[in-house]
Amino acid sequence: MIDPKIRDRFPMLTSNQMMQGHPLIYLDNASTTFKPDCVIEAENFYNSLQTSNSHRGDYDLSYLVDQHVAESRALVASFINADTREVIFTSGATAALNTVAFGYGLSTLKPGDEILLTLAEHASNLLPWFKVAKMTGAVIRYIPLTKEGRVTVEAAKQAIGPKTKIVSIAQVTNVLGYEAPVKEIAALVHAQGGVICVDGAQSVPHIKVDVKDLDCDFLAFSGHKLCAPTGTGILYGKYHILEKMEPFALGGGMNVKFYPSGEMELLPPPTRFEAGTINVGGIYGLAKAIEFIQGVGMDNIAEHDRMLKARAVEGLKNCDKITMYNATSEAGIVDFNVNGVFAQDAGTWLNSKGIACRSGSHCAKILHEHIHTIATVRASFYFYNTVEEIDTFVDTLVKGGDFLDAYF
Amino acid sequence: MPTFELTPAMMREIIMDHYSSPRHKCDPEQEGYVSLHSASVNCIDDINVYLKLDDKGIVEDARWNGVACAISTASSDILCDLLIGKNEKDALYLNEQFHKMLHEEPYDSSVLEEAMAFMNTSKQAARIHCATIGWDAMEQLLKEHRHDR
Ligand SMILES: Cc1ncc(COP(=O)(O)O)c(C=O)c1O
Numbered sequence: 001m002i003d004p005k006i007r008d009r010f011p012m013l014t015s016n017q018m019m020q021g022h023p024l025i026y027l028d029n030a031s032t033t034f035k036p037d038c039v040i041e042a043e044n045f046y047n048s049l050q051t052s053n054s055h056r057g058d059y060d061l062s063y064l065v066d067q068h069v070a071e072s073r074a075l076v077a078s079f080i081n082a083d084t085r086e087v088i089f090t091s092g093a094t095a096a097l098n099t100v101a102f103g104y105g106l107s108t109l110k111p112g113d114e115i116l117l118t119l120a121e122h123a124s125n126l127l128p129w130f131k132v133a134k135m136t137g138a139v140i141r142y143i144p145l146t147k148e149g150r151v152t153v154e155a156a157k158q159a160i161g162p163k164t165k166i167v168s169i170a171q172v173t174n175v176l177g178y179e180a181p182v183k184e185i186a187a188l189v190h191a192q193g194g195v196i197c198v199d200g201a202q203s204v205p206h207i208k209v210d211v212k213d214l215d216c217d218f219l220a221f222s223g224h225k226l227c228a229p230t231g232t233g234i235l236y237g238k239y240h241i242l243e244k245m246e247p248f249a250l251g252g253g254m255n256v257k258f259y260p261s262g263e264m265e266l267l268p269p270p271t272r273f274e275a276g277t278i279n280v281g282g283i284y285g286l287a288k289a290i291e292f293i294q295g296v297g298m299d300n301i302a303e304h305d306r307m308l309k310a311r312a313v314e315g316l317k318n319c320d321k322i323t324m325y326n327a328t329s330e331a332g333i334v335d336f337n338v339n340g341v342f343a344q345d346a347g348t349w350l351n352s353k354g355i356a357c358r359s360g361s362h363c364a365k366i367l368h369e370h371i372h373t374i375a376t377v378r379a380s381f382y383f384y385n386t387v388e389e390i391d392t393f394v395d396t397l398v399k400g401g402d403f404l405d406a407y408f
Numbered sequence: 409m410p411t412f413e414l415t416p417a418m419m420r421e422i423i424m425d426h427y428s429s430p431r432h433k434c435d436p437e438q439e440g441y442v443s444l445h446s447a448s449v450n451c452i453d454d455i456n457v458y459l460k461l462d463d464k465g466i467v468e469d470a471r472w473n474g475v476a477c478a479i480s481t482a483s484s485d486i487l488c489d490l491l492i493g494k495n496e497k498d499a500l501y502l503n504e505q506f507h508k509m510l511h512e513e514p515y516d517s518s519v520l521e522e523a524m525a526f527m528n529t530s531k532q533a534a535r536i537h538c539a540t541i542g543w544d545a546m547e548q549l550l551k552e553h554r555h556d557r
Contacts, residue, residue, distance in 0.1 A: 352532065375475075406531070406532050407420075407528045
């Protein structure tokens with residue numbers, strides 16, 4: 001159970017935001033999430049009372065910052081059951097996935113090696129691999145999805161072979177919200193000598209993720225989808241892999257020494273992968289956000305997501321005006337179209353009712369060839385959404401109306 | 409001065425009409441067209457616009473095609489209607505007035521005709537770029553292919 005008082009902790013909720021004359025109902029949590037007071041205060045604390053760069057100074061203030069960053073790293077590590085030195089701060093899931101593709105992929109892939117993805121991946125887990133495949137001569141292949149859009153162990157078993165060097169898939173997909181059997185797939189890839197990179201952008205904020213249990217080699221996620229500030233994210237990597245891995249970005253903060261000849265000695269992981277000034281204020285916020293959602297309880301969050309999803313599905317499944325694409329998926333995501341209305345127009349119409357959903361191809365443009373529509377509307381929930389909000393959302397859709405009403 | 413008074417009901421009808429049966433939504437079958445591709449990060453709209461200019465710079469034909477919402481479909485289609493027969497100067501003037509209307513600046517309504525139906529688009533600020541995607545692309549094409557350059 002989620003205590004409804006949790007909403008009092010979010011200025012975006014307590015400030016009684018109005019949109020188009022209606023109280024805001026925010027159902028775009030797969031995109032980004034609201035920040036609780038403690039996260040805002042933590043980032044503010046850094047900016048107003050503890051500003052200085054990390055590992056750059058000999059003075060107390062800088063030391064305090066280093067301490068705080070180290071503690072934050074340890075907290076992230078315990079959150080996903082990793083070792084502290086396996087946790088790399090990035091600017092988000094995109095940066096983390098690019099680090100894997102260009103750091104690990106670029107230096108290990110040979111012509112003819114296979115990179116296995118799915119058609120349900122976010123652009124951030126496709127485009128880096130497309131590029132790396134082009135640069136190395138590796139081949140992109142896809143684990144076929146079921147008709148609903150799900151990845152199964154059977155399909156993965158068929159697809160994974162001796163040439164499979166990297167499997168990179170989302171644990172929970174961002175459009176349809178199916179949960180992939182990552183643990184089983186990891187075992188299959190490892191048996192063939194490959195590695196698995198898990199895109200946890202949509203899973204880590206919503207379910208308990210344990211990297212040791214999954215036995216994944218990499219895990220990427222963003223802070224802003226779990227109530228932390230934008231510009232924060234994590235790349236987890238198994239230490240023995242990180243140790244041999246090339247950095248994607250080079251510069252200050254990640255080297256030991258370098259010479260005019262071009263010779264350089266780099267720091268060990270995780271710092272090797274944190275070139276330049278990191279988002280220190282964001283990291284203060286990220287640590288608080290993780291504490292906060294752990295306080296709410298990952299199991300409670302997952303249960304609340306499921307409850308809201310079930311309620312939305314129940315309300316919409318018999319409505320002949322609506323086509324739903326993912327009634328059976330695990331995540332608190334409802335992907336749909338209003339029949340006869342282009343997704344974007346439906347999104348605008350919902351906006352005119354104060355409901356924030358996302359319309360579009362959701363950065364998974366190739367998926368829509370699979371579910372036979374170019375674009376959909378996506379409503380996505382988090383623990384601060386209420387049953388009443390879902391009911392209003394459902395009632396609004398069921399009642400319907402002329403989508404051009406939004407303009408008149 | 410508006411050349412005719414539009415009621416909201418008429419505006420809806422104009423938009424729905426061009427959305428459900430666009431007249432100029434097709435790729436050219438012949439040579440002689442210049443074209444430009446335009447896509448938006450904010451929405452799904454992903455269109456091509458095509459212009460055929462005669463040797464005096466008069467728009468002989470205007471077309472568009474692609475994936476587009478109701479607002480971008482109707483606005484691009486109406487634009488093509490209005491462009492055909494205009495010289496570059498009048499075409500650019502029309503474009504300028506349309507942008508002014510959408511951004512709630514004073515504008516000359518006498519040239520906008522059916523494009524007046526988008527008077528209210530600014531109510532849905534996130535959709536202004538849909539109403540202008542075709543117009544922006546056409547403006548760029550017109551400027552690139554000016555005869556008096
Ligand atoms: C599955 C998935 N992967 C990657 C990303 C990219 O995250 P970010 O934009 O925070 O880097 C997202 C964000 O929408 C996502 O949903």
